[in-house]
Amino acid sequence: MGVGTGDLQTTFADALGAAMERRGATLTHLRDRLADRGHPVSLTALSYWRSGQREPERSASLEAIPELEALLGLEQGALSRRLSGRMRRRVGAVEPFDELLGDPAVDAVIGEEDVCRVSSHLVVDVGAQGEIQRARVRQVLVADREGVDGVTLFVGPDVGTQENDIVMEAVAGCSIEEISDLENGIRGSRLVFERPLALGESTITEIEARRAHGLDLETDYALAAEQRLEEALVWVRFHPDKVPSRCWVYFQEGGLRHAWPVDLDGGRSVHYRQTAFGPGYLGVRWEW
Numbered sequence: 001m002g003v004g005t006g007d008l009q010t011t012f013a014d015a016l017g018a019a020m021e022r023r024g025a026t027l028t029h030l031r032d033r034l035a036d037r038g039h040p041v042s043l044t045a046l047s048y049w050r051s052g053q054r055e056p057e058r059s060a061s062l063e064a065i066p067e068l069e070a071l072l073g074l075e076q077g078a079l080s081r082r083l084s085g086r087m088r089r090r091v092g093a094v095e096p097f098d099e100l101l102g103d104p105a106v107d108a109v110i111g112e113e114d115v116c117r118v119s120s121h122l123v124v125d126v127g128a129q130g131e132i133q134r135a136r137v138r139q140v141l142v143a144d145r146e147g148v149d150g151v152t153l154f155v156g157p158d159v160g161t162q163e164n165d166i167v168m169e170a171v172a173g174c175s176i177e178e179i180s181d182l183e184n185g186i187r188g189s190r191l192v193f194e195r196p197l198a199l200g201e202s203t204i205t206e207i208e209a210r211r212a213h214g215l216d217l218e219t220d221y222a223l224a225a226e227q228r229l230e231e232a233l234v235w236v237r238f239h240p241d242k243v244p245s246r247c248w249v250y251f252q253e254g255g256l257r258h259a260w261p262v263d264l265d266g267g268r269s270v271h272y273r274q275t276a277f278g279p280g281y282l283g284v285r286w287e288w
Contacts (some may be wrong), residue, residue: 012082013052019079035072035199039064041249042200045116052058053276054228055083063143069286112114114148115141118202119231122223126190127282128239130288132216136171137223143197150174150192153207154224219244222283235271236284244266246288253280 006203010018020030027046034041041064065080119142127133141151153168158283170176176193191205210216220276224234238244243264250259262270270284 010082011052012055012079013050015079015082016068016072016224017050019074025072030068030071033068034064037067039067040199042116042142042144043045044142044200045144090093112178114143114145115151116144117141117151117225117229119229119233120225121231121233122221122235124221124234124236124284125241126236126238128241129215130219130242131216132211132218132221135209135221136206137209138204140202140204143157143199146199147196148193149191149196150177151205152188152190154188154226162216166209167212169208169210171208173203174205174207176207219287220283220285222250222281224281225278227278228276231255231273231275232277232282233271234284235269237269237285240268242288244288247284247286250286251277251280253277253283 020026027043027050031041031043031046041061045054049056056065065124066076067265069076069079080219111254120140121138122135123138124135125133137153139153141216168176170191174179174193177190177192187253189207191207193203193205221234221236223232223234234249236247247264247270248259249262249270251257251272251274270281270286272284274282
């Protein structure tokens with residue numbers, strides 16, 4: 001017979017922690033037993049769940065919850081019904097692109113159940129003509145299963161268009177394969193790691209994006225956080241001969257949107273950093 005965990009005011013993290021204490025179960029024990037039952041979950045993920053820093057949100061993680069309940073002697077749904085509403089309805093697709101792509105298109109390329117994105121940094125260099133010289137994305141990722149060998153990175157079109165002639169090149173930590181042109185100007189590129197990762201192992205990838213033809217005169221660059229990130233950062237660096245007259249930073253997370261002006265104060269760069277951020281967008285825009 002299953003054991004309940006109290007009223008619905010109890011959070012997922014509290015219910016999990018109480019059940020572990022009652023059963024004398026450690027994170028390592030749960031990780032090993034879940035893996036034995038075909039549901040590999042990293043120690044990092046389990047630790048986040050217990051502390052309340054994150055909740056299960058990808059399809060593989062959600063599928064492991066019934067097994068976790070059984071291992072802890074809980075009744076069915078004792079943990080899953082305590083997930084937040086957003087987590088209960090998510091099945092692992094990449095949230096910032098859902099409205100543009102739809103779940104089937106995303107699921108075909110993403111493999112998000114395989115990795116946990118820890119941080120993502122976007123660095124943009126603007127040249128003397130106001131052109132985007134280069135945009136680099138550096139990611140820190142942790143494997144959520146044994147043998148994961150890559151992840152998909154999406155690049156969207158210019159604001160207000162569905163045109164996308166962005167070319168991505170690997171800088172370090174990966175190679176690029178299987179470039180897919182999806183819906184509404186979204187392009188997905190499969191980043192293949194230097195070698196397959198062990199469960200819980202981290203890796204760093206860096207790629208550079210540039211326009212294939214002509215000057216990229218875009219004045220708005222944003223980073224899309226597909227998952228909850230420990231850190232998200234956008235840094236735009238301007239040529240000394242081409243400094244904007246006005247700049248703004250902005251973010252969109254859940255139903256909240258906000259933008260505000262920033263003063264360069266004689267400097268030549270603007271950055272915006274958020275911790276515990278996503279899914280959502282954060283970015284910088286400017287005027288000459």
